[in-house]
Amino acid sequence: MLISLDPELYGIIGLSLKVTLTALFFAALTGIPLGVVLALKRFPGRSILMNIVNSLMSIPPVVVGLVVYILLSNQTGLVGDHRLLFTPTAMIIAQFLLALPLMMGLTSTAILSIDKLVKLTAKSLGATPFQVALKVVSEARFGLYSAMIVVFGRLLSEVGAVMMVGGNIRYMTRVMTTAIALQKGMGEFQTALALGMILLLMAFLINGILEILRNYGRAS
Amino acid sequence: MDILKIENLTKVYNGKTVLDIPKLNIEAGKITAIIGPSGAGKSTLLSLINGIEKPDTGSIFFENEEFSKIKSFSPATIRRMALVFQKPVMFNASVYNNIAYGLKIRKMDKTLIGQKLTDAASFLGLSDLLDQKAITLSGGEAGRVSVARAMVIKPDLLLMDEPTANLDPANVAIIEDMIKKATQIYQTTVVVVTHNMFQAKRLADNIVFMLNGQVVSEGCAFDIFENPLDQRTQAFITGNMIY
Ligand SMILES: Nc1ncnc2c1ncn2[C@@H]1O[C@H](COP(=O)(O)OP(=O)(O)OP(=O)(O)O)[C@@H](O)[C@H]1O
Ligand SMILES: [Mg+2]
Numbered sequence: 300m301l302i303s304l305d306p307e308l309y310g311i312i313g314l315s316l317k318v319t320l321t322a323l324f325f326a327a328l329t330g331i332p333l334g335v336v337l338a339l340k341r342f343p344g345r346s347i348l349m350n351i352v353n354s355l356m357s358i359p360p361v362v363v364g365l366v367v368y369i370l371l372s373n374q375t376g377l378v379g380d381h382r383l384l385f386t387p388t389a390m391i392i393a394q395f396l397l398a399l400p401l402m403m404g405l406t407s408t409a410i411l412s413i414d415k416l417v418k419l420t421a422k423s424l425g426a427t428p429f430q431v432a433l434k435v436v437s438e439a440r441f442g443l444y445s446a447m448i449v450v451f452g453r454l455l456s457e458v459g460a461v462m463m464v465g466g467n468i469r470y471m472t473r474v475m476t477t478a479i480a481l482q483k484g485m486g487e488f489q490t491a492l493a494l495g496m497i498l499l500l501m502a503f504l505i506n507g508i509l510e511i512l513r514n515y516g517r518a519s
Numbered sequence: 520m521d522i523l524k525i526e527n528l529t530k531v532y533n534g535k536t537v538l539d540i541p542k543l544n545i546e547a548g549k550i551t552a553i554i555g556p557s558g559a560g561k562s563t564l565l566s567l568i569n570g571i572e573k574p575d576t577g578s579i580f581f582e583n584e585e586f587s588k589i590k591s592f593s594p595a596t597i598r599r600m601a602l603v604f605q606k607p608v609m610f611n612a613s614v615y616n617n618i619a620y621g622l623k624i625r626k627m628d629k630t631l632i633g634q635k636l637t638d639a640a641s642f643l644g645l646s647d648l649l650d651q652k653a654i655t656l657s658g659g660e661a662g663r664v665s666v667a668r669a670m671v672i673k674p675d676l677l678l679m680d681e682p683t684a685n686l687d688p689a690n691v692a693i694i695e696d697m698i699k700k701a702t703q704i705y706q707t708t709v710v711v712v713t714h715n716m717f718q719a720k721r722l723a724d725n726i727v728f729m730l731n732g733q734v735v736s737e738g739c740a741f742d743i744f745e746n747p748l749d750q751r752t753q754a755f756i757t758g759n760m761i762y
Contacts, residue, residue, distance in 0.1 A: 416608040423569050423602035424621040424668065427594060434620075438611050 307470070312501065315474040318387055318461065319454040322394035326402045327447060331436075333399075334406025339418075339432055349407070355400035360393075364463030367393040371464065385466040390474070393460040398450045405449060409442025410435055444513040448506055455502055475501070522547035522676060522708045523568065527577035530563055530732075538563050538732045540577075545725075550702055550709040552719040552740070555729035556760065561712045562605055564729070565678045568710070569602040581676070598625065601672045605680040605712070607665035609653035614645060617653045617664055621672040639667045643693060658685045666694055670701065677701065679711040683718065695722055716756050720744055728752045 337349060371384040371392075383389045413435050421434040436443070458476035465472035467481060475498045482491035523545035530538035538560040545551050553561045566572040568579055570592045578587040581599075586592045601621065610617050615636060622632045640646045643663045648656065653664060662685045669677060679698075683691040695718065701707040713719050719726060719740070726743040728736045728751075736749040747753040754760040 414608060416604065416606065417610065419566075419571050420604060420608045420610075420665075421620070421624075422571060422597075423600075423604070424624070424672065425598040425601065426624050430624050434610065 308497075310470060311473055311475055311478050312497065314387060314472070315455065315476075315498075316501065316505075318390045318394060318474060319451065321391045322398055322454055323447065323451050325391075325395050326398035326450060330399050330402025331406050331443060331446075334403040335410055335432055335436055337403060338407035338410035339435065352400045352404045352407075356404045358397070358400070359459060360397055360457045361459030361463060363397045364393050364460035367396065367460070367464045384464060385468060385472055387465070387472060389464040390461045390472060393464045394454050394457065397457065397460055398454055401450050401453060402446060405446035406439075406443060409439040409446060412442060413438045441513060444509060448509050451505060451509070452502060455498070455505075520547045521545060522582060524580040525577070526580070528567065528574050528579065529576045530560075530567060530572065531575045536732060538567070538574075540564070540732075540734050543727065543734055543737065545708065545710060547708050548702060548706045549724040550698065550711065550722050551725040551727060552723035553710065553712045553727045553729060554714070554716070554719055554755070555735075556755065558731075559729040560732040561729055562680050563732075565602060565680055565710065565712065568676075569600055569678055570597055571602070599674055600676040600678060601669035601674040603665050603669045603677075603679040603682050605684070607658075607661040609656060609661055609664065611652070611654055613649065614640075614651050614653050614656070614664055615649040618645075618649075618667045618671060621668060625672075635671050639671050642697060643667050644690070659687065659690065662686055663690060663694070666697075670697060673701075673705055673707070675706075675708060677707050677709045679709065681712055681714060683713075683715070691718070698722060716758075728755065730755075 337345070337352065367389065368384065371389055373384075383392070417438050418431055418435055421431045426434060456476065458480055461472070461474055462477050462480065465474070465477065467473050467477035473481075475494060479491045479494045479498070482488075482494060521544040523543075525540050525543040525545075527542075528538060528540045529536055553564065555561055563572065567574055570586055573588050574586075575588060578585050578590075580586075581592060581596050584592060584596050610620065616623075618636055618639060619632050622635065636649070637646070640649055643666070645660070645663060645667065648660060648664075653661070656664060662682070666679070666682050669679070677698075682698075683694050686694065698709055698711065699722065702709055709722075711722065713722075723740045726737065726740050727734055728743065728749075730751060736743060736747065736752045743752065744756060747756065751760065
């Protein structure tokens with residue numbers, strides 16, 4: 300089965316990557332700036348917000364899936380009439396929401412781990428608050444790459460949320476993890492295991508690429 | 520003329536008053552050395568002048584602009600100063616990019632930055648290190664980079680916290696020379712904290728002696744060193760102070 304690598308499998312792999320990488324992209328786009336603000340700005344309610352973010356970092360994917368399901372469903376949903384449920388878009392939304400607090404929390408941890416004197420040194424040399432923030436982000440860049448790797452891993456291996464809002468529909472919303480769950484359910488352990496191996500290989504390749512990017516950043 | 524006027528300035532950390540200066544002026548275009556024992560509040564005073572820490576009461580006037588608990592210096596004024604910290608912190612970047620930082624954030628032309636960097640680096644014996652990662656520098660090299668990083672900006676007010684603490688005699692001489700040149704050529708006002716009485720004598724036009732957060736005596740260097748009226752000041756500069 301692995302050797303014959305039928306087009307269906309390609310489709311599943313492609314969709315897995317598409318959903319996860321799109322969600323990761325948007326989570327990084329919003330979560331990194333928000334995490335930076337959380338780490339550097341003093342504002343009322345900051346510690347409460349930090350607590351909330353930290354708690355949401357460990358929210359079970361099925362719960363996120365459930366919430367998105369309810370929001371998107373026709374009967375109860377606030378945005379139900381867009382017919383997004385059981386589409387890849389719904390899966391991306393669910394994974395994005397799952398990734399956002401993780402991205403924010405890991406970003407602010409990375410930023411907070413930078414010596415306070417870096418911030419003060421930049422400031423003392425005339426940096427504006429925005430330039431100070433940029434400098435601190437640049438100092439924390441390896442931490443941010445690691446954050447992306449962690450979030451990517453969590454999204455790629457996650458099954459609860461994509462199952463709930465995607466529905467594991469063949470040729471439509473079936474991804475690696477839901478396919479594995481299905482094969483296992485049908486007693487096809489060998490296929491399930493093979494799919495698991497492919498999933499691992501995908502993670503290995505993507506992490507390799509991120510690692511190269513990280514080393515590239517280190518060299519400069 | 521005075522570039523800085525300090526009035527009723529206090530700073531409290533954890534309920535302890537670490538700085539209490541009713542009045543202190545810093546003369547423009549001159550080198551002022553701040554001396555005093557460890558914990559006297561010298562670094563704290565520099566952080567306040569630089570606007571990095573806020574005072575609890577009182578004000579600092581830079582020319583006529585006020586800085587206090589509720590008033591900040593304008594960004595333009597902050598950019599007229601630079602501070603060399605007691606502990607040199609290197610950005611995780613090349614030595615070149617560390618020294619160029621203050622110029623880059625001022626959006627200075629790249630070729631001009633290149634020229635200034637070459638000059639500053641050759642002065643300070645850093646030419647061969649420009650491509651090295653700054654976090655791998657030795658203590659003395661990092662110290663020189665942090666001096667260079669502030670001096671290339673050519674600030675009107677240069678604040679230095681023990682800039683030569685980690686350096687060998689040759690490099691001490693080079694940096695003292697650069698400080699003198701900055702005042703002579705560019706009329707830079709320098710406020711330098713030093714534990715080295717010989718350095719204070721060599722460099723300073725004016726001396727501020729601090730003890731327990733207070734300015735005990737201040738005045739022109741000659742008077743303070745040759746004819747200190749205050750007994751504690753005399754004890755400190757002759758190395759006979761009992762703590
Ligand atoms: N952020 C801070 N929090 C609490 N206490 C502080 C802080 N910064 C300084 N202090 C205290 O304020 C006092 C003055 O410190 P400061 O660093 O200004 O001394 P200094 O004169 O520069 O001493 P040294 O010569 O050892 O550098 C010290 O007792 C120090 O412990
Ligand atoms: Mg100090």
